[in-house]
Amino acid sequence: xxxxxIAAAVSFLLCLAxxxxxxxxxxxxxxxxxxxxxxxxxxxGASVKKLAxxxxxxxxxxxxxxxxxxxxxSGEAKRFKAxxxxxxxxxxxxxxxxxxxxxxxxxxxxTLPEGYSMYQAAELLQKQGIMTQEVFLDACRDKKLLTTxxxxxxxxxxxxxxATYDLAxxxxxxxxxxxxxxxxxxxYSQISVGVPQTVGMSRHEVVTLASMIEKEAVFPAERxxxxxxxxxxxxxxxRLQSDPTAVYGVKTFGWTVTKAxxxxxxxxxxxxxxxxxxxxxxxxxxxxxxAVLYPAKTPYLYFVARRDxxxxxxxxxxxxxxxxxxxxx
Numbered sequence: 001x002x003x004x005x006i007a008a009a010v011s012f013l014l015c016l017a018x019x020x021x022x023x024x025x026x027x028x029x030x031x032x033x034x035x036x037x038x039x040x041x042x043x044x045g046a047s048v049k050k051l052a053x054x055x056x057x058x059x060x061x062x063x064x065x066x067x068x069x070x071x072x073x074s075g076e077a078k079r080f081k082a083x084x085x086x087x088x089x090x091x092x093x094x095x096x097x098x099x100x101x102x103x104x105x106x107x108x109x110x111t112l113p114e115g116y117s118m119y120q121a122a123e124l125l126q127k128q129g130i131m132t133q134e135v136f137l138d139a140c141r142d143k144k145l146l147t148t149x150x151x152x153x154x155x156x157x158x159x160x161x162x163a164t165y166d167l168a169x170x171x172x173x174x175x176x177x178x179x180x181x182x183x184x185x186x187x188y189s190q191i192s193v194g195v196p197q198t199v200g201m202s203r204h205e206v207v208t209l210a211s212m213i214e215k216e217a218v219f220p221a222e223r224x225x226x227x228x229x230x231x232x233x234x235x236x237x238x239r240l241q242s243d244p245t246a247v248y249g250v251k252t253f254g255w256t257v258t259k260a261x262x263x264x265x266x267x268x269x270x271x272x273x274x275x276x277x278x279x280x281x282x283x284x285x286x287x288x289x290x291a292v293l294y295p296a297k298t299p300y301l302y303f304v305a306r307r308d309x310x311x312x313x314x315x316x317x318x319x320x321x322x323x324x325x326x327x328x329x
Contacts, residue, residue: 026066027093034090036060039107039166042100044082048072051080051100060087060096067093076101084109084166107166112180114162114285115214119249121160121283131173139173149181158207158280159184187286195293208276210284210292215244218309223291225313228298238301240270248281304328 038058042051048071052064061067070093071077081103087096110130112121118140122133139145140156151159156177161184167176188203201209209230217223230240243257248268250261262269268277300313302320306327314320 023066023069026062027070030090030092031060031062032089034088036089037086038088039084039086041084041109042080042082046082048077048080055087055096060089060091061093067096070094071097081105105169107168108171109164110167110176111164112160112162112283114288115211115282116162117248117282118155118157118160130167130171131176136173136176139177142174145174145177149178151181153204153279155279156181158204158211158283160283161187162283162285188289191286191289192293201292204279205276206289206292207284208280210288211280211282212240212242212244212277213291214282214284214288216242217288218305220287222311223288224294224296225298225300226303226311227291227295229300229303229313231292231295232298232301234275236301237274239274240276242270244281245270245277248277 036059038060040051040054040058040060048068049064052061052067052071055061055067056064068077071080074097076097079101081100083100083103083105084107085100085104086106087099091099108128108130110125110128112124116124118137119133122136122140125131125136126133140160141154146153146156149156149159153159160177160180163180163183165176165179192203209227212230213223213226216226230242233240243262246257246261246264246266246269248266250264250266262271265272267273268279268281270277298313299315302314302317302323303311304314304320304323304327305311312323312327314323
């Protein structure tokens with residue numbers, strides 16, 4: 001009997017030693033050499049278990065179960081602070097826990113919505129405390145930077161691809177613009193593969209028209225139809241008469257476009273000028289670009305917004321005037 005208890009005690013102590021070794025190894029020995037670096041976003045109220053699973057999945061830690069256990073035993077789990085963290089597999093679990101508990105964030109997340117102009121982007125950046133409007137807009141118009149990026153227009157408008165970007169705390173506007181335009185290049189090259197030659201538009205013209213469609217369309221399904229209307233009018237030499245072009249650079253589209261707006265002289269105003277504006281009036285997303293490259297085939301030349309955000313499309317001016325009376329008056 002004594003031998004049994006001794007054997008059981010030895011087995012227990014051995015298991016305890018193995019468990020302690022497993023715990024300390026995962027706690028103090030990093031998984032790798034730092035070649036794996038991931039940006040991890042921790043939302044407010046996120047569970048420790050979800051964070052641990054993400055860290056294991058991304059190759060930052062060995063064991064999600066150990067991470068949860070260590071965070072609770074140390075009390076760090078109660079102190080976790082929401083934010084965006086840059087973590088590598090060369091960091092120990094202890095270092096990761098301490099960093100998140102202390103709120104030592106590494107980057108900020110910035111999202112540019114589809115269709116937003118560079119002016120709206122600048123306003124968002126300033127509101128979020130990332131950089132001032134003036135600094136960002138100056139960089140968007142920097143001729144040297146535009147030449148480096150291969151943009152022939154007078155600004156980066158249209159080429160700041162709408163997406164979510166991870167920014168350093170000391171983010172330079174030139175670096176952000178380079179990142180956004182690089183993403184545009186990547187997405188445009190994917191979208192434009194196999195585009196029929198019948199499109200007959202330069203890339204700058206495609207981006208310009210896509211920026212108008214992005215401002216006009218509320219529902220994604222209507223983008224190809226709106227694209228067909230504009231392209232039909234261009235073929236016939238008709239003015240595009242797009243409300244967003246009349247207020248570009250003057251006020252954010254979304255406000256009521258007045259008669260004074262329509263009559264305001266501007267090279268972008270397609271009520272007063274034939275053809276496309278000289279450049280984009282916003283930054284279109286993938287679907288708007290795709291709509292220009294692959295427009296619907298329709299006979300429509302007019303459209304007017306219904307009260308639910310969709311549009312009524314018409315072939316003739318008479319049909320259009322009837323729709324205007326129905327939905328606007």
